[in-house]
């Protein structure tokens with residue numbers, strides 16, 4: 029079996045709306061163990077596990093946790109359930125299928141860092157997840173896993189759900205902080221980083237839903253044991269949102285190091301009607317587009333870093349040979365035109381120009397000069413944008429120029 | 443629900459602006475925040491109207507324009523696109539007789555194109571108000587729209 033279920037192990041077994049059912053499947057055991065440890069020991073275990081964030085960037089989780097723990101005064105924890113990246117549905121599935129696991133992960137981190145207040149920010153489109161998480165918080169409070177004097181250990185932690193209202197950039201940390209303050213989600217200049225100055229200028233830690241769900245498991249089995257799964261640079265398992273032209277679309281969980289090809293062919297059962305694969309997009313709209321011959325690449329943060337993108341979300345979108353790469357690129361780029369917050373010019377104006385250039389290629393009206401303009405503009409947007417949106421949005425363009433250059437030349441008018 | 447009731451459910455802190463706007467807009471038949479609503483909300487929190495407007499205009503789920511009773515949002519991102527979403531959109535245009543961004547003359551339906559709904563495993567997907575529909579086919583669309591029309595009559 030190439031699947032290894034850790035964060036999705038209770039899916040289909042546990043009744044997501046019943047706290048008793050969660051407890052029956054080892055629920056809250058990680059929190060119960062954590063509160064017998066010293067808070068710094070909890071962070072030590074997270075460090076030993078070498079877990080990296082599952083929201084895309086793959087930042088080591090213990091660094092942020094330690095920074096928050098060292099901060100004085102009121103501080104906040106945020107669970108990022110915005111999941112706006114097209115092609116991703118793992119965080120929705122986690123919140124809908126095992127919501128108490130999300131809360132347990134948050135409570136463990138609250139204990140370890142001394143935060144007394146937390147938010148679960150869920151995109152407005154996820155009405156079902158919002159309802160479930162609200163009910164789950166209430167149930168956890170009633171049983172003493174949240175609220176005041178948790179597990180009679182004298183530590184308090186209040187949680188609140190905040191809903192998004194249709195904005196992709198709000199998934200970015202500073203935009204999310206603005207949004208939690210009730211404002212438009214426009215990013216801020218870094219540094220200072222959120223763990224220094226976040227919500228109401230207080231230290232704030234933001235982690236992805238899947239990252240939080242890993243914490244109870246890390247505490248239960250220990251950091252060293254956790255780190256035995258996966259690869260040296262990427263420990264543990266990864267949820268994969270598999271979509272597109274595969275036979276069995278769906279959510280899978282595999283150890284890091286599994287190849288993309290195995291996910292597509294063993295778990296996804298290959299392409300519908302056995303058509304050839306034209307391209308695969310990794311991570312979502314801000315991820316690279318790679319050709320079939322690269323599918324033996326393994327799922328691993330270090331490998332993904334070659335693309336400077338948020339590939340680490342674990343989305344795999346399979347596209348068969350009926351589709352034109354320019355249609356795919358145009359959908360990606362129109363997405364960014366729509367989602368740019370407008371604060372900086374390279375992103376606000378640049379994406380519109382990129383769409384114009386791509387349309388020329390699509391309609392066989394492009395010249396070789398347009399190819400150079402596209403290449404230059406993509407680099408400018410990537411290098412001069414203020415926030416992660418513009419810094420990662422060009423990944424599909426840049427990768428397509430590298431791996432699908434012939435497609436461009438066939439569209440150039442000489 | 444009345445705006446007053448919704449406002450009283452939340453702490454008097456503009457931090458809750460987005461929550462309140464969303465809940466209120468959802469409860470309204472024509473799914474939008476009117477200029478009168480804006481001034482009542484800004485009065486309640488004692489903040490400038492421009493602050494309320496800037497929030498509404500930033501977030502795509504919030505609107506200052508009236509919409510139909512059912513806001514039909516069809517997803518058009520890559521995973522849906524390669525699963526026949528274009529055909530589903532055309533079927534919607536067919537049965538509703540309107541294009542993207544338009545509302546039917548009886549104010550029942552507004553048709554919109556939306557970003558990924560996080561249901562790519564069941565593509566193609568769409569949302570009608572807060573309800574998500576997946577694995578769409580033209581036949582399913584025809585039936586659903588018929589059912590929604592029938593519900594009103």
Ligand SMILES: Cc1cc2nc3c(=O)[nH]c(=O)nc-3n(C[C@H](O)[C@H](O)[C@H](O)COP(=O)(O)O)c2cc1C
Pocket residue numbers: 080081082083084085086087089108109110111112113196197198199200201234235236237239415416417
């Ligand atoms: C434009 C943009 C959108 C993002 N959207 C999300 C998102 O929807 N969910 C998420 O967890 N992280 C998202 N991120 C990454 C977050 O900024 C942040 O790195 C992450 O939540 C940190 O959690 P982690 O360390 O557990 O991965 C986004 C980043 C950018 C630049």
Ligand code: SF4
Pocket residue numbers: 197215367368369370371372373375376413414415416417418419
């Ligand atoms: S890169 Fe785009 S989204 Fe980010 S701050 Fe600039 S305009 Fe806004």
Ligand code: FES
Pocket residue numbers: 114115116517518519520521522523557558559560561562565566567
């Ligand atoms: S792309 Fe349509 S639901 Fe994700």
